[in-house]
Amino acid sequence: MKVKTKKRAYKATNLPPGTMKYKGKKQSLKTVIDIINYSNQAFTKIDCNDVEDGFNFEGNQQVTWININGLNNLKDIEKLGTHYNLHPLTLEDIVNTSQRPKFEEFQNYFFVVFKMLYFDDKDILQYEHLSMVVGPDYVLTFQEADGDVFDNLRNRIEVAKGRIRSQGADYLMYAILDAIVDNYFTVIEAVGDKIEDLESNIFETQTNNSTTPNQIQDLKQEVLKIRRSILPLREVINRLEKSDNTIINVKSQSYIRDLYDHIIQVNESIDLYREMVWGLMDMYMTIISNKMNEVMKVLTIIATIFIPLTFIAGIYGMNFTNMPELQSENGYFILLGAMFVLFIIMLIYFRNKKWL
Incomplete structure (x- = not known):
């Protein structure tokens, strides 16, 4: 959106030296x-x-x-x-x-x-x-x-x-x-x-x-x-x-x-x-930049944690019939447990690095 600016007129008065002209804004009715x-x-x-x-x-x-x-x-x-x-x-x-x-x-x-x-x-x-x-x-x-x-x-x-x-x-x-x-x-x-x-x-x-x-x-x-x-x-x-x-x-x-x-x-x-x-x-x-950096750090940590979890979920989401883990009776729960353990390990690591 273009902001319209008010044009100002600048004019030189060029009055003779010694000419009295009040330029203030405080008008008095009487002296x-x-x-x-x-x-x-x-x-x-x-x-x-x-x-x-x-x-x-x-x-x-x-x-x-x-x-x-x-x-x-x-x-x-x-x-x-x-x-x-x-x-x-x-x-x-x-x-x-x-x-x-x-x-x-x-x-x-x-x-x-x-x-x-x-x-x-x-x-x-x-x-x-x-x-x-x-x-x-x-x-x-x-x-x-x-x-x-x-x-x-x-x-x-x-x-x-x-x-x-x-x-x-x-x-x-x-x-x-x-x-x-x-x-x-x-x-x-x-x-x-x-x-x-x-x-x-x-x-x-x-x-x-x-x-x-x-x-x-x-x-x-x-x-x-x-x-x-x-x-x-x-x-x-x-x-x-x-x-x-x-x-x-x-x-x-x-x-x-x-x-x-x-x-x-x-x-x-x-x-x-x-x-x-x-x-x-x-x-x-x-201060605003520091607050923004704190927000970005939290978001980055969350994204970093989910990257390996997303990687694992992506592998086992492929449509192959000869994947041995797919035939395991407890494979689903084992995979969830592994993902949870990985999640805990990364939290401990980030905490030791004082990133959290």
Whole structure:
């Protein structure tokens, strides 16, 4: 049966550089903006729908974190980019969800793109494009939709836990990246559990169904997608660590260096799990082949046992009248006894050879 494949149309958009075009699938009806403005002594949090509410915190000797949810609302993002003097190419990369993780330095800010991985309320792994613009006293983060891994970070800022309220925008940038990388460990741990469960199921004798190869293939695709999202961040953090931009305080370099060690550990783990997943299919095929070999061995032994018995039955089934055994009164029972003894001898022989 010939499988019909759906034809796909591949077209190059060839838009002018700096043209904003959202390519994701998470559509938001409106832009949701979370604004956190803080210092060592003050804290302000605002939830609003107007990007212009984020224009009033400059020059107040505080750090401002503006988080925007909804990349499909291009006018609001463009308005925010105009106010903070963001390069058109930066705005293009903010809404381009297919952009790989990257790090770029500009005159008055630097720009970081990375992927945020987390499990939603239904325990489904979500992949989200996340961009961050870091200035001297502000941090802008752009998300596709609601839901992130920053709740603990927001709480630390609000209750002044740790050193974050006494640090600048560069430390806030580190804290955001640290929250992203720490959540990578959670994702990697979940993937490891899936691999171990599937490996256990493959070794069970009862597990021999047609869905196992599909499960292995789905897991392989998931691991490759996670690796594609995480691997480039190693280069991003490496460049960030070696940057001599005045926005990054010297004290923050040690934290970024520690973050680089964490992302190396994550990449090593995902490479290990990738090798394990690729070995699952070989393991499954080996187990299926071994089971088939066991079946073939039993059938071969049965056939081998019956070959001499069939040979004897064939000889005495020939239509000759001068065969002396045919005239014997007990010839039939003697022949059956001889065949039975031969059968027992062959079973003992096969057992001694450990073929049974």
